[in-house]
Amino acid sequence: MKKKVLTTCPYCGSGCQLYLNVEDGKIVSATPADGRTNQETLCLKGHYGWDYLNDPQILTKRLTKPQIRKNGKLEDVEWDEAISYTAQRLSEIKTKYGSDSIIGTGCARGSGNEANYVMQKFMRAVIGTNNVDHCARVCHAPSVSGLAYSLGSGAMSLSIPEIEDAKLLLIFGYNPAESHPIVARRIIKAKQKGAKIIVVDPRITESARIADLHLQIKGGSNLALVQAMANVIILEGLVDHPFIEDHTSGYEEYKKQIEKYPPEYAQSICHIPADTIRQAARQYAKADSAAILWGMGVTQFGQAVDVVKGLASLALLTGNFGGPSMGVGPVRGQNNVQGGCDMGALPNCYPGYQDVTDDIIREKFEKAWGVRLSKKNGIPLTQVPQYVLHEKDEKKKIRAYYIFGEDPGQSDPDLNDMRKALDALEFVVVQDIYMNKTGLKADVILPATAWGEHEGVCTCADRGFQRIRKAVEPKGDLKPDWEIISLVSTAMGYPMSYKNTKEIWDEMRSLSPLFFGATYEKIEKMGGVLWPCKDESMADKGTMYLHKDGVFAHLDGKGKFFATEWRAPGEIESKEYPFSLSTVREVGHYSVRTMTGNCRTLSNLEDEPGWIQMSLFDCEKLKVKEGDLIRVSSKRGTTITRVKPTERVKAGATYMTYQWWVGACNDLTVPYLDPVSNTPESKYCAIKLEKI
Numbered sequence: 001m002k003k004k005v006l007t008t009c010p011y012c013g014s015g016c017q018l019y020l021n022v023e024d025g026k027i028v029s030a031t032p033a034d035g036r037t038n039q040e041t042l043c044l045k046g047h048y049g050w051d052y053l054n055d056p057q058i059l060t061k062r063l064t065k066p067q068i069r070k071n072g073k074l075e076d077v078e079w080d081e082a083i084s085y086t087a088q089r090l091s092e093i094k095t096k097y098g099s100d101s102i103i104g105t106g107c108a109r110g111s112g113n114e115a116n117y118v119m120q121k122f123m124r125a126v127i128g129t130n131n132v133d134h135c136a137r138v139c140h141a142p143s144v145s146g147l148a149y150s151l152g153s154g155a156m157s158l159s160i161p162e163i164e165d166a167k168l169l170l171i172f173g174y175n176p177a178e179s180h181p182i183v184a185r186r187i188i189k190a191k192q193k194g195a196k197i198i199v200v201d202p203r204i205t206e207s208a209r210i211a212d213l214h215l216q217i218k219g220g221s222n223l224a225l226v227q228a229m230a231n232v233i234i235l236e237g238l239v240d241h242p243f244i245e246d247h248t249s250g251y252e253e254y255k256k257q258i259e260k261y262p263p264e265y266a267q268s269i270c271h272i273p274a275d276t277i278r279q280a281a282r283q284y285a286k287a288d289s290a291a292i293l294w295g296m297g298v299t300q301f302g303q304a305v306d307v308v309k310g311l312a313s314l315a316l317l318t319g320n321f322g323g324p325s326m327g328v329g330p331v332r333g334q335n336n337v338q339g340g341c342d343m344g345a346l347p348n349c350y351p352g353y354q355d356v357t358d359d360i361i362r363e364k365f366e367k368a369w370g371v372r373l374s375k376k377n378g379i380p381l382t383q384v385p386q387y388v389l390h391e392k393d394e395k396k397k398i399r400a401y402y403i404f405g406e407d408p409g410q411s412d413p414d415l416n417d418m419r420k421a422l423d424a425l426e427f428v429v430v431q432d433i434y435m436n437k438t439g440l441k442a443d444v445i446l447p448a449t450a451w452g453e454h455e456g457v458c459t460c461a462d463r464g465f466q467r468i469r470k471a472v473e474p475k476g477d478l479k480p481d482w483e484i485i486s487l488v489s490t491a492m493g494y495p496m497s498y499k500n501t502k503e504i505w506d507e508m509r510s511l512s513p514l515f516f517g518a519t520y521e522k523i524e525k526m527g528g529v530l531w532p533c534k535d536e537s538m539a540d541k542g543t544m545y546l547h548k549d550g551v552f553a554h555l556d557g558k559g560k561f562f563a564t565e566w567r568a569p570g571e572i573e574s575k576e577y578p579f580s581l582s583t584v585r586e587v588g589h590y591s592v593r594t595m596t597g598n599c600r601t602l603s604n605l606e607d608e609p610g611w612i613q614m615s616l617f618d619c620e621k622l623k624v625k626e627g628d629l630i631r632v633s634s635k636r637g638t639t640i641t642r643v644k645p646t647e648r649v650k651a652g653a654t655y656m657t658y659q660w661w662v663g664a665c666n667d668l669t670v671p672y673l674d675p676v677s678n679t680p681e682s683k684y685c686a687i688k689l690e691k692i
């Protein structure tokens, strides 16, 4: 029997729609659908990222049965035993140490928004804590915090299709060709339509190659550049005064701070000629509609929130809000990282960005869920090692970690510390689809269905709710994530009896004014709905771009300017550690390769684990050539990988991917956190290199 199942690609926030073509219960191909963002195109991950669903064991072992650690070894058990053991251990820890001794994660991958809603409800209503977070913490949390401060809303202001009609794109710390290939296609289209492209990146990326202007910035100097561009715009009279007057606050104070950043001063920090900074500022300010797109080259720094506010200020300064194809675009990486935030898998927000410390909002959720809820913000997941290993107050320590669809044992910084924390925890639950680095440390494994095996809704990078659909039956004794969490909740004395994802979605909508109008029916009919969507009637089709007519989401409707002093990265090069290291990613793989590593075609494309990109100059100096093994060390650890010489990087700067088990660069990265967002500085630490 043949069928075509329309769904959303799980491999990045572009939200491409595709058909899974199924014959006799097996997927035989994926073909592009005419989706809102992808218009019948896919990148290679969309085309080839499905065969792990047919064959459960290509590279690593698909989890097919619940497991409990007995006498030090994980053993297969039945669901009843796994659920009641998990519930019993979590209840014991809650009773002994208190609710805040337990932390849980949401999942930014293909599990769906409904599973994230149920997880944050479980942590809040059943465990009794706001200690719930997800991987936005290690990537785009600074975008959420920074834009919420500046504009009142932490999401992309424009939609993905609008990118191609911008007259100028400032692509800042973002490599769309590798991270969002379909967004990269929109950028190429914009260029073909005459848009100017400015790229700020320490590497010569594919986008830099097509740019009109490439600012090859020194890592860790973003704020100095942003404020120098503002300096030029103000000094040369290129500001949009009527917009500033009518739609913003804080301009005079901002202007004073910006005066301290002439391009010549920024040149000494950013290593970009002052005249090039002037050129970039002029081009940006003079464009009819300019959009700034950014990625983790902005957010994974210790001063990331300040830079996000600085970028928003550039857009306010030039009046680049109010219409289509302009504004700000933090382009989320994982396919549902936006959804994790939307659904409240965050320590400070209920679903729909509603503050957990607001009494009226909390009472609404208490009434709906029939429990008393915690009044204080929870702990971000990047502080788990701190609260497990280094917290002196016994009452504040974290004792148990419920990890759903994340792999902190590979994806978080300073893995030596993270491994020690996982070992020191009294109880670790891993709910996932494959065995991973974290699963090896788990006390209980709860095996879940994967993308392609269940229903739901996800949110792509531009706030678009889109459906994910079941194409094939799961291979093993598996359950959808929302059902597993509901069973644990019920076993802990708080019954959750959802019959399907629509029931969960409707409950979530009823509590979230921003999303209330986005019914399943509407999402089905329109193919996707961008929030805010507040009215259930078909007349409310959602919102393509935010801040229409320059009205921002703050109570006074105004956008806020912000500038501050630049500061250097938390760990810089030294005599002993003379190179800088930044993490990057590979186009053929997704996150820690749980899914793509188990797809034959994608695995064959990149079959050599790990590498370090180095300049030709540094290779010559160290007498190493392509493929040579090299020892890479930081103050925190050592790993071995292969040399990849390239003319695309500057001398002294190196780049590694975190995606491989072998040559894991997170053995080296620094746990230095942005003080507001608690996002780690994965894009900068100091290392040494030794030829083997």
Ligand code: SF4
Pocket (backbone or CB within 6 Å): 009, 010, 011, 012, 013, 014, 015, 016, 038, 041, 042, 043, 044, 045, 046, 047, 180, 181, 182, 183
């Ligand atoms: Fe999937 Fe992203 Fe590629 Fe689209 S661009 S096919 S969503 S990985």
